[in-house]
Amino acid sequence: MLKLHRFTTLRKTKLHLCQPLVIHPEIPADSYSTSAAERDFLHRSILRTDHFQASLPRLPIPQLEDTLKKYLESQRQILTDAEYDQTVDIVNKFKATEGPDLQKRLIAKDKQNKHTSYITKPWFDMYLKSRLPIVLNYNPFISFQDDPRPEYQNQLIRSTNMIVSSLKFMKTLRANVLEPDIYHLNPAKSDNTRFRKIMRMIPSSIAFYGAYMYKAFPLDMSQYKNIFNSTRVPRPGKDELVxxxxxxxLLVMRNGNFYVFDVLDSNGNILEPEVIMSSxxxxxxxxxxxxxxxVGVFTAENRDTWASYREKLISLGNEEAIKLIDSSVFSLCLEDDAPTDPNAITRKFLHGEPGRIWFDKSLSLIMTRSGNACVNFEHAWGDGVAVLRYFNEVFNDSIDKSVVHPSTNVQTGAGNIRKLEFKLDQEMKDNVEKSVKKFNATMQSLDVDHLEYQKYTKSYVKKSGMGPDSLMQLAIQMAYYRQYKQTVASYESCSTAAFKHGRTETIRPATAETKRACMLFVDDHPTPSTEELKNAMLACSKKHGSLTxxxxxxxxxxxxxxxxxNLVEEEGGKLPEIFTDPSYQKINHVIVSTSTVSSPAILIGGFAPVTADGFGVGYSIEPSRIGFNVTSYPPARDAPGFIECAKKSLDDMYEVLEGRNPRKAK
Known part of the structure; x- marks a missing residue:
């Protein structure tokens, strides 16, 4: 995200497009034996993973007038009258002068790069050029639900099963037989074998349009190649994805120590689970x-600082160790403690202790002593769509097709483990100590709080006529308004994976409708009727659905x-006033940064605020519960206070949906 684009992240990604995880183990493979497919693959899709990629539609460039109209509409909610009037003048000037020509140049450049989208390179660069530490500023986490079988909720057993399931995902993907991501608008018509067989006969160059006839929408999968064997390498000025x-x-980290051992044999087959378990x-x-x-603490440093430290480490003879870390399939972080409190779990999975996570790895699987597990991921390479697909597949496969069990005997001496030792001179030892102190001070400045709410659930909300996500966003807006009596710049991430190389777009949840609802529910004025309160909620839902x-x-x-x-900056021109206007800075100084991903496999997720005076709000609404995970940097913001206000807002809206008036009860 300009700084705020995390998961896209919980930093953050709002996944409004879902992926079917249909498995076809019965499909034979010409290039692999049945036994190998059974052992080393999640499934064998009828359709190639990349079958639709060539024909995906390109991300559209909106009409300039539409963009400016929406921009002003969003600005109206957070600016004073004087600020807004000034911004209107600036926008009108841009629309009449520089804007149209700049729009033409952007369209022309887009036409010259039909293999991608107009936002792809600038968006990657936005992440990679940022010199901020990626911990708290970019990396989010998503934690797994417990294994439903208590006897499998064990660090050794669960780690082994999840490693093997991860490797199966990787091999299925690289063999091009991972089921393509498709959003099925009418699953009864398209989410079946007949549809897939028909699609297989349509050439890749037009396959998307064939699916479209069935109201099925394939999604971009270009990010998947970056999940495994990948890392973000710090470079001066701009990092590199390798x-x-x-x-x-595999890389394993424990107590700040590094270990590597092979998980694939020389032919690329997954090693026996017992061997992996033994290692x-x-x-x-x-x-x-x-x-x-x-030395892992260096990955939490300022990126230029880390780049210089990395070069020094290499000069001291650590090049091989660093290369082994960078190239590992992914990282497994074993924790010796077992936090149970949601806030402690969030801290463990979001940042942990200094040097326990190599934050540059595209994917880190963190496992506590009690078998609690999460994914912490670097954000430059991709967004929540790819991570959630991996997350769901690994969760399900590790449970449904466990390869080791409580009865599995641990072999002694199997595997070939290598412990990596770093050579450090006194200067680098001092640098580590400085980075550890900085890390601890930064993490201690973060506050965390959590809310589990069970009065109503997703199905209840739908029956009320509200969109579940719109209700959650209204609760967030109302919580902030209760706490600070303001409406501020807010952000919700939405996937644009329906387009080639799509990443994310912003939903601006602070609207005229949410502002009015907040005032009706919170402010002192003549008591509104129950009907008026509900109509205000429904208006918020309608508006949020349109924005989404x-x-x-x-x-x-x-x-x-x-x-x-970005185009102006690339060309070295002078920025138009619309981009130097303080109001543009204000709307991009996001105070309330939100994100959600929804899956039965997810227990909790989170990320830090994107501004020092902001909130990071991870949330989910599930069949049986609602969850909020909120972070802030006190004293600028108060996460526990926000949680209390969110609970009050949910209570009040529940009363309205039940036909009662919470204002009259005061």
């Missing part, structure tokens, strides 16, 4: 004390303005 798909080893067990039993100088559809279809305003501004 993938080494030939490497066959993990040996690392768990290693009596080595915590690393006295945990626009964003998912690439018709928001944020990415378009970002693309126009």
């Amino acid at each position: 993938v080494d798909s030939e490497a066959k080893h 993990i067990h040996q690392i768990m039993q290693d009596p080595s004390p915590p690393a006295p100088h945990p 559809r626009n964003a998912a279809m690439g018709q928001g305003f944020d990415r378009h303005l970002f693309g126009l501004r």
Whole structure:
């Protein structure tokens, strides 16, 4: 995200498009034996993973007038009258002068790059050029539900099963037989074998349009190649994403120590689960004390600082160790403690202790002693669509097709583990100590709080006529308004994976409708009727649904303005006043940053605020519960206070949906 685009992230991604996870283990494979497919693959899709990729529609560039209209509509909610009038003048001037020509140049450039989208490179660069530490500023986490079988909720057993399921996902993807991501508008018509067989006969160059006839919408999968064997390498000025798909080893971190061992054989087959289990067990039993100088803490540094430290580490003879870390399939972080409090779990999975997570890895699987597990991921390479697909597949496969069990005997001496030792001179030891102190001070400045709410659920909300996501966003807006009596710049991330190389678009949840609802529910004035309160809620839902559809279809305003501004900067021109206007800075100084991903496999997710005076609000509404995970930097903002206000807002809206008036009860 300009700083705020995390998961897209919980930083953040709002996943408004879902992916079917249909498995076809019965489909034979010409290039693999049935036994190998059974053991090393999740499934064998009838359709190639990339079958639709060539024909995906391109991300549209919105009409300039539409973008400016939406921009002003969003600005109206957070500006004073004087600020708004000034911004209207600036926008009208842009529309009449520089804007049309800049729009033409952006369209012309887009036509010259039909293999991608107009936002792809600038968006990657936005992440990679940022010099901010990626911890708290970019990396989010998503944690898994517990294994429903208590006897499998064990660090060794669950780690082994999830490693093998991850490797199966990787091999299925690379063999091009992972079921393509498709949003089925009419699942009864298209989410079946007949549809897939018909699609298989349509050439890839037009396959999307064939699916469209069935109201099925394939999604972009270009980010998936960056999940495994990949890392973000710090460079001066701009980082680099590096993938080494030939490497066959896993990285394991424990107590700041590094271990690697092969999980694939020389032919690329997954090693026997018992061998992988033995390797993990040996690392768990290693009596080595915590690393006295945990160099992993450098990945939490300012990126230029880390780039210089990395070069120094290489000059001291650590090049091979760093290469092994960078190229590993992914990272498994074993934690010796077992936090149970949601706030402690959030801290463990979001940032942990200094040097316990190599934050540059595209994917880190963190496992506590009690078997609680999460994914912490670097955000530059991709967004929540790819991560959630991996997350769901691994969760389901590790449970449905467990390869090790409580009765599995742990082999002794199996595997070939190598512990990586870093050579450090006194200067680098001092640098580690400085980075550890900085890390601890930064993490201690973060506050975390959590809410589980069970009065109503997704199905209840739908029956009321509200959209579940719109209700959650109204609760968030109302919580902030209760706490601070203001409406501020707010952000919700929405996937644009319906388009080739799509990433995200912004939903701006602070609307005229939410502002009015907040005032009716919170402010002192003549008591509104129950009907008036409910109508205000329904108006918020209708507006939010419209914003969501626009964003998912690439018709928001944020990415378009970002693309126009980036074009000027690329060409070395003078920025138009619309981009130097303090109001533009204000709307991009996001106070309330929100994101949600929904899945039965998810327990909790979270991320830090994107501004020092903001909130990071991860949330979900599930069949049986509602969850909020809120972060802030006190004293600027108060996360526990926000949670209390969110609970009050949910209570009040519940009363309205039940036909009672919470204002009269006061």
